[in-house]
Amino acid sequence: MGSIEDPVPSSILIIGSGVFGLSTAYALAQRPSYAHTTITVLDRSTFPAPDAASIDASRIVRADYSDYYYSALCIEAQKLWRQEWGAEGRYHENGLVIAVNSAEDAEAGGKREEMQREMMANLKRLGLSIGKRKDGADVSLLENREAMIRIADGFDGAAGDAGYCNWTSGWADAEAAMKYLEKLARATGRVEFKNAEVESLLFDHSSSTVKGAKLKDGSKIEADLVILAAGAWTPKYIDLRGVASASGQVLAYLDITAEEQAQLENNPTMLNGSNGMFIIPPRDQVLKVARHGYGYANFRSIPHPEHPESGAEIEVSLPWTKMDDPHLSIPKEGSDACRDFLAQCIPHMAERPWSYTRICWYSDTPKGDWLVDYHPKWKNLVVATGGSGHAYKFLPVVGERIADVVVRETRDDLGKALHEKWRWPKERCSSDHIWTNDWRGGRKGMLLDEELARK
Numbered sequence: 446m447g448s449i450e451d452p453v454p455s456s457i458l459i460i461g462s463g464v465f466g467l468s469t470a471y472a473l474a475q476r477p478s479y480a481h482t483t484i485t486v487l488d489r490s491t492f493p494a495p496d497a498a499s500i501d502a503s504r505i506v507r508a509d510y511s512d513y514y515y516s517a518l519c520i521e522a523q524k525l526w527r528q529e530w531g532a533e534g535r536y537h538e539n540g541l542v543i544a545v546n547s548a549e550d551a552e553a554g555g556k557r558e559e560m561q562r563e564m565m566a567n568l569k570r571l572g573l574s575i576g577k578r579k580d581g582a583d584v585s586l587l588e589n590r591e592a593m594i595r596i597a598d599g600f601d602g603a604a605g606d607a608g609y610c611n612w613t614s615g616w617a618d619a620e621a622a623m624k625y626l627e628k629l630a631r632a633t634g635r636v637e638f639k640n641a642e643v644e645s646l647l648f649d650h651s652s653s654t655v656k657g658a659k660l661k662d663g664s665k666i667e668a669d670l671v672i673l674a675a676g677a678w679t680p681k682y683i684d685l686r687g688v689a690s691a692s693g694q695v696l697a698y699l700d701i702t703a704e705e706q707a708q709l710e711n712n713p714t715m716l717n718g719s720n721g722m723f724i725i726p727p728r729d730q731v732l733k734v735a736r737h738g739y740g741y742a743n744f745r746s747i748p749h750p751e752h753p754e755s756g757a758e759i760e761v762s763l764p765w766t767k768m769d770d771p772h773l774s775i776p777k778e779g780s781d782a783c784r785d786f787l788a789q790c791i792p793h794m795a796e797r798p799w800s801y802t803r804i805c806w807y808s809d810t811p812k813g814d815w816l817v818d819y820h821p822k823w824k825n826l827v828v829a830t831g832g833s834g835h836a837y838k839f840l841p842v843v844g845e846r847i848a849d850v851v852v853r854e855t856r857d858d859l860g861k862a863l864h865e866k867w868r869w870p871k872e873r874c875s876s877d878h879i880w881t882n883d884w885r886g887g888r889k890g891m892l893l894d895e896e897l898a899r900k
Contacts, residue, residue: 453478454669454825458657460643460682462488463499464836465817465829466674467626468844469851474635476848484635487658487666489642493623496766498676498805500620501696502733503725504837505714507541507614511563513570514862518839518846520571521859525841526617535622539726540713541614544593544605549719557718560884565609573613585610597715599708602790604715604724616714616725622840639666646671646682648751648823655826672851674829677806680761682750683823687873689816689831691762692740692881693804693893695779698731699787700800706730715790721886722786731800734783737834738887739880740807741776741896751823762878764806765893775802776896782887804893807834811874813883817850817867827851828869833883 457473459466470486473479493500506526508519526536543561550557568584569575576582578596586609587593593603596610630636642661649656657667673682677691701709709727716723721737742762749757767773774780780802788795808830810816816831829847836843846863855861880889 454482456483456668457485457670457672458666458668459484459486459672459674460488460658461674461676461678462486462492462494462627462638463497463674463676464623464832464840464843465676465847466672467623467630468840469672469674469829469847470636470844471626471630471633472844472848473851474630474633476852478852483637485637485639485666485668486630487639487641487643489640490768491640492627492638493620496764496768496806498807498832498834499623499837501803501805502619502698502728502731503616504619505541505614505716505723505725506536506617506838507611508568508571509541509543509564509611509614510567511560513567514859514866515835516564516567516571517859518842518863522839522842523613526615530622530625530841531617533621534618535625536615536617537726538613538615539711540610540612542587542593542596542604542608542610542713542715544587544603544608544715544717544719546717546719547606553719557884560718561608568611573611578610578612583611583613585612597712599705599712600715600790602788602792604790605717605719608718610713612713614714617837617840618728619837626840643675643682645750645753646673646826652824653822654824655820670825670827670851672827672829676830676832677764677808679808679828679830680750681747681763683820683826683828684749684751684759685830686759686761686877687875688870688879689808689810690879691743691764692807692809693743693764694736694738694740694807694834695775695783696733696735696803696805697775697780697783697799698733698801699794699797701727701730701732701794703730717786717886718884719886720782720786721884722782724786724790732794734787735805736779736782736886739885739889739891740809740887741804741891741893742878743893744878760877766804766806773804775804776893777899778888778891778896807832809833809879809881809883811879811882813881814866816869817847817864818869821869833881
């Protein structure tokens with residue numbers, strides 16, 4: 446087995462084929478120094494996994510961040526989204542409205558408006574112009590509800606009281622772009638895909654080394670380097686208490702007519718920064734309403750993943766999806782929140798039934814920064830998780846940035862800053878479960894079992 450100091454392992458096992466796992470496999474497969482390294486991507490279901498966070502009708506692509514470095518990384522990604530990555534309908538640059546509710550924001554001390562100002566300052570720093578749409582500006586200021594309503598065809602309500610529209614932001618067809626990435630990865634001839642569920646990692650306690658994975662059927666896959674990129678399922682395989690936790694988010698969809706599709710499809714995405722609610726332009730006569738919130742925790746007692754032989758158990762939040770229960774729907778609380786936002790923006794659609802709902806699972810960290818680093822205790826283990834609900838937009842470039850972490854290279858100042866953000870924390874949080882302090886909507890502390898029980 447190699448050591449963590451060895452930059453070129455002979456074999457790599459990547460657990461998870463989502464944004465982090467698949468993009469890293471593709472990036473490593475293209476590096477000449479890894480020409481003789483076998484790369485295996487392992488996932489519990491056939492690709493694309495139907496309950497993965499990366500598989501959905503749409504994902505927002507925005508450079509609108511109060512953190513300059515994520516803004517800069519998205520500008521880097523958008524250059525590729527506008528080219529082949531976004532071809533054949535994979536990317537739509539319709540713009541993004543970010544609104545606030547004035548009274549709600551005032552109660553919170555004006556934090557959302559301050560965040561908006563920071564976002565616009567970063568956009569300006571990165572070369573975007575701020576002004577009015579009629580001036581051809583990249584970012585249009587929207588000073589009241591009337592301006593909000595005017596900016597969107599078919600909206601007879603407003604997403605908030607005031608805000609702005611970034612016309613250089615948009616949305617991606619999430620599943621289509623993941624399939625495109627899979628095609629690129631397979632075309633290298635360097636990546637092998639396997640479908641099997643991991644029971645546990647292979648821990649060698651005598652050398653503090655991870656040597657591969659044990660599968661549910663009892664077989665084993667060994668590798669010189671293991672990259673654990675299992676998204677919200679990661680706490681099942683290593684102890685992430687006080688580091689990252691799984692939270693369930695609500696998505697709801699309703700059918701619309703062909704005429705409504707034509708009317709709404711060129712609108713900007715509508716996002717309310719005060720409550721995390723958003724509506725993405727429809728695709729294939731389906732409109733999506735969702736919330737970027739604190740989410741639901743789903744606590745389960747499991748054997749300690751790093752010490753199963755001890756008989757000790759830990760309690761962690763783990764995903765519960767339609768693959769576990771085909772009849773699973775979002776809780777009433779989440780449905781009501783989506784319904785209320787739909788009524789606020791497009792009142793004449795407010796009473797339509799949902800055609801489909803889904804709980805999407807995030808891997809959340811305290812500040813919303815990703816966790817991409819070598820494990821501080823276990824050799825030959827890289828952990829790539831903690832996407833915190835904002836990783837998808839970086840799909841064209843994030844694999845290269847993660848690969849830089851794997852090979853211990855820093856190509857530029859942006860990479861240096863990101864690697865610092867993504868490092869394993871020096872100390873774990875005092876609370877085992879992470880309710881992120883990144884901006885979110887909804888109520889903090891909700892438990893999935895309790896909310897599902899409410900009628």
